[in-house]
Amino acid sequence: MDFRITPEEEAFRKEVKEFLDKELPKDWPGVDPDLYHEDAFDNIHEVSLAMQKKLAAKEWLGLTWPKKYGGHEQPLWKQIILEEEMTYRGSPGLDPYQFVGGMGDLLLDFGTEAQRMKYLPMMVRGEIKGATGMSEPNAGSDLANIQLKAELQGDYFILNGQKTWQSAAHKADLEPVYVRTDPNLLKHRGISIILVELKKTPGITMRPLEMMSGLKAFNEVFYDNVKVPKENLLGEINGGWKIVMAALSHERAYGVMLLINIRRDIDLLVEYCKETKDVDGVPLSKNKMIRNRLADVAIQQEIARNVGYKLNHLALTGGNVVSTANTVKILGGVTTQRVAQVGMQIMGMYGQLGPVGGNWRQTDPVKDKWTRLGGRMKHLYLSTVCNTIAAGTTEVARNAAAGALGCPREPKPAPKK
Amino acid sequence: MDFGLSEQQEMLRKTARDFFKTELPKTLVKELAKEPKGYRPEMWKKMADLGWVGLVLPEQYGGSDASFLDLTILMEEMGRACAPGPFLSTVVLGALTVLELGTEEQKKAILPKLAKGEIVLTMAIAEPHAIYKPDFFEVEAKHAAHHYTVSGTKLFVTDAHVADYIVVATKTKGGVTLFLVDAKSPGVTCTLLPAMFGERQCEVKFDGVKLTRSDMLGGLNRGKDYLERVMHRAAVAKCSEVLGGLEYVLEISVQYAKDRVAFGKPIGTYQAIQHHCANMLNDLDSCRCMTRRAAWMVSEDLPCALEVSLAKAWMGQASRRITALGHEIHGAMAFQHDHDMHLFTKQAVVAEASFGSSAYHGEVVAKELGL
Numbered sequence: 001m002d003f004r005i006t007p008e009e010e011a012f013r014k015e016v017k018e019f020l021d022k023e024l025p026k027d028w029p030g031v032d033p034d035l036y037h038e039d040a041f042d043n044i045h046e047v048s049l050a051m052q053k054k055l056a057a058k059e060w061l062g063l064t065w066p067k068k069y070g071g072h073e074q075p076l077w078k079q080i081i082l083e084e085e086m087t088y089r090g091s092p093g094l095d096p097y098q099f100v101g102g103m104g105d106l107l108l109d110f111g112t113e114a115q116r117m118k119y120l121p122m123m124v125r126g127e128i129k130g131a132t133g134m135s136e137p138n139a140g141s142d143l144a145n146i147q148l149k150a151e152l153q154g155d156y157f158i159l160n161g162q163k164t165w166q167s168a169a170h171k172a173d174l175e176p177v178y179v180r181t182d183p184n185l186l187k188h189r190g191i192s193i194i195l196v197e198l199k200k201t202p203g204i205t206m207r208p209l210e211m212m213s214g215l216k217a218f219n220e221v222f223y224d225n226v227k228v229p230k231e232n233l234l235g236e237i238n239g240g241w242k243i244v245m246a247a248l249s250h251e252r253a254y255g256v257m258l259l260i261n262i263r264r265d266i267d268l269l270v271e272y273c274k275e276t277k278d279v280d281g282v283p284l285s286k287n288k289m290i291r292n293r294l295a296d297v298a299i300q301q302e303i304a305r306n307v308g309y310k311l312n313h314l315a316l317t318g319g320n321v322v323s324t325a326n327t328v329k330i331l332g333g334v335t336t337q338r339v340a341q342v343g344m345q346i347m348g349m350y351g352q353l354g355p356v357g358g359n360w361r362q363t364d365p366v367k368d369k370w371t372r373l374g375g376r377m378k379h380l381y382l383s384t385v386c387n388t389i390a391a392g393t394t395e396v397a398r399n400a401a402a403g404a405l406g407c408p409r410e411p412k413p414a415p416k417k
Numbered sequence: 418m419d420f421g422l423s424e425q426q427e428m429l430r431k432t433a434r435d436f437f438k439t440e441l442p443k444t445l446v447k448e449l450a451k452e453p454k455g456y457r458p459e460m461w462k463k464m465a466d467l468g469w470v471g472l473v474l475p476e477q478y479g480g481s482d483a484s485f486l487d488l489t490i491l492m493e494e495m496g497r498a499c500a501p502g503p504f505l506s507t508v509v510l511g512a513l514t515v516l517e518l519g520t521e522e523q524k525k526a527i528l529p530k531l532a533k534g535e536i537v538l539t540m541a542i543a544e545p546h547a548i549y550k551p552d553f554f555e556v557e558a559k560h561a562a563h564h565y566t567v568s569g570t571k572l573f574v575t576d577a578h579v580a581d582y583i584v585v586a587t588k589t590k591g592g593v594t595l596f597l598v599d600a601k602s603p604g605v606t607c608t609l610l611p612a613m614f615g616e617r618q619c620e621v622k623f624d625g626v627k628l629t630r631s632d633m634l635g636g637l638n639r640g641k642d643y644l645e646r647v648m649h650r651a652a653v654a655k656c657s658e659v660l661g662g663l664e665y666v667l668e669i670s671v672q673y674a675k676d677r678v679a680f681g682k683p684i685g686t687y688q689a690i691q692h693h694c695a696n697m698l699n700d701l702d703s704c705r706c707m708t709r710r711a712a713w714m715v716s717e718d719l720p721c722a723l724e725v726s727l728a729k730a731w732m733g734q735a736s737r738r739i740t741a742l743g744h745e746i747h748g749a750m751a752f753q754h755d756h757d758m759h760l761f762t763k764q765a766v767v768a769e770a771s772f773g774s775s776a777y778h779g780e781v782v783a784k785e786l787g788l
Contacts, residue, residue, distance in 0.1 A: 001419055001420065001421065001422065001423070001486060001709060001713045002418065002419040002713070003418050003419075003710055003713055003714070004418070005418075266786075270786050270787055270788060273788065274787070274788070285788040286788075291780070291783040291788050292776070292779055292780075292783070294783065294786065294788060295730075295779040295780065295782040295783040295786065295788070296779060298782055298783075298786055299727055299730050299731055299779065299782055300731075302707075302727050303703045303706075303707050303727060303731045304703060306703070306706045306707050306710055306727075307702060307703050307706050309418055309420075309706070310420050310702075310706050312418070313418050313419065313420045324702070327698070327699050327702050327703070330695075330699055331699065331703065395688075395692070397695070398688075398691065398692045398695035398696065399688065399691060399692075399695070400695075401694070401695035401698050401699070402685075402688075402691030402692065402694045402695045403691075405667075405671050405694050405695070405698060406671060406675065407671065407674055407675065407685040407686070407690070407691045407694055408675060408682075408683045408685050408686045409686070410686050410687075410688075411682075411686075
């Protein structure tokens, strides 16, 4: 056992922090580990594109990828530190759909040489944005139930059907789309993955879906006879389920990201409570109930974060990350929700205030005068609702954990023909 | 960072698990809980012969020179076995204190015998109105001529009924001072209290007990800072015991979920039960990660107030959840004394209060946050 931080790690962390101090707009509130804001507002999206370019110039995109695809062949711990620091600051630019267990990893694991040579260098140069095409109206937790149909006709797949709850799709250039290539096989067996260039391909229409937080970062995506070259098949035909599993386990970072970003909220709440006086003139930080609640969420966050370190350790040493990633995912969801609840309680009536539509770059000097912490708690409370749902619900994660413990499986319903 | 156990630690763990499996079936644990002494001195001797009582002591005092981290791995196994006996008292509270604060003379007199399993130590900290608050101690050592006279009542002194020496934390003019007291000294009386778990809790009364400067540990008024170190070690040791216990609770609960049939299927097939198991696993994993980290920090002698409090506060809450779910899965079965589950429920709830409750450690975290 050894929990020491090496001087190299410290030095790199410092470098990333300095980079962010320099490059992020001074008023950057950094609220979002999941890119909702940058996808929802053009004036925030611009910052994200600019940061992506700056990261590329730093050679921090594709940090661990092989040089022949434009990558930089750096050790994984650097990537982890980069993710951590950017997430704590809520900085955009390190598109998770490409760089944090996203398409990059899938291409490296399953892509053809031609696919890698074509797409990875674009990502490394910071030229494109990604998304992921998984959920459908009837395939959320039951992901294997996806129905979007892809038929091979000559040199093309023809795609017909619908995806939904697609974060970032309206800004994305490229995404892996999870499709059904054989409806006659058992549902896990007839799935394939096709890389789709969203902006360049005719037949795709999108309808923005407004989230409960007021942000428009979700999309319904409709495919109407969309032609995609057959060389865009990722992995084997009807062999997509294996990639689904890999993609989900690559989402190791998701729970950790939630937990790091929420630390900033805790830190801000602590500052807020030290600065804000109650009616009796005593700072909120001296109120026993508030101390206790803040300590409670800080304990939960630190504990979960520590499991996150274990996850990093497993990733770095090539261990099996699946079960621990699952734990961190669950912890990330429930912990962020708990912080948001406590934050709203501390703010009281003020908790409900925040910039209209959630665009913090467009505040109103009159209306937003009474907003506290930039309306962060309002947004946090509303956006964390999905943290126990996105990237696999807590219930599905618990099913998986129980399976790993050896609990007997529920008898399967008779196969659908 | 490295979360793994070393080869020696793995070996120690295996040896300990095998030992308790043969020597200490749970039926015996339950039997011993009802006996006044609470443990078998023969087994204590065997544990000493295996080198466990002196594990963390230097070789020159008959020890094995292992680290505190190694000790916590052993204590996980003891917790899993619900091993009764004065181990934490003797080793964590007693031996480490004598080793760190004692004069060469005191060390030579106490430690080799202790490592051989011949004597038992404990420490008297808590008082009826000041459980872990040294600033409010009322047990006082009054200085007069060439000696100190100690009077007052200490409470929740573990294993005092079998202790040969008691380290007592006393109020002295200008601070807190530790003394090493022979338990058979005139004026010392011990009453065994009717406690919940196998761990023996005592009231120890000091009635004009006469001590000299040579009985002092670590010098006049050095006790308060040192007690903080004791609390850190003891809190981590407690977490390790409970961690071992909880691991066992999860194992038997999952096993029961596989075996027990209701409505025509094993109950583990039902998601309600599966999610209980998954929640237990999550809590257990997070307890393990944090306890090991805190243990490592104590072991490396790094500043560890935050990490220890994180581990202990979380363990207090998580262990309650895990044992409650364990009961839920077992149904009426584990409400029976015959079953093993309740041993761990008791272990957990007593541990939560020991060496700083979740609220106590929560307040430490609040301070560390800058509140």
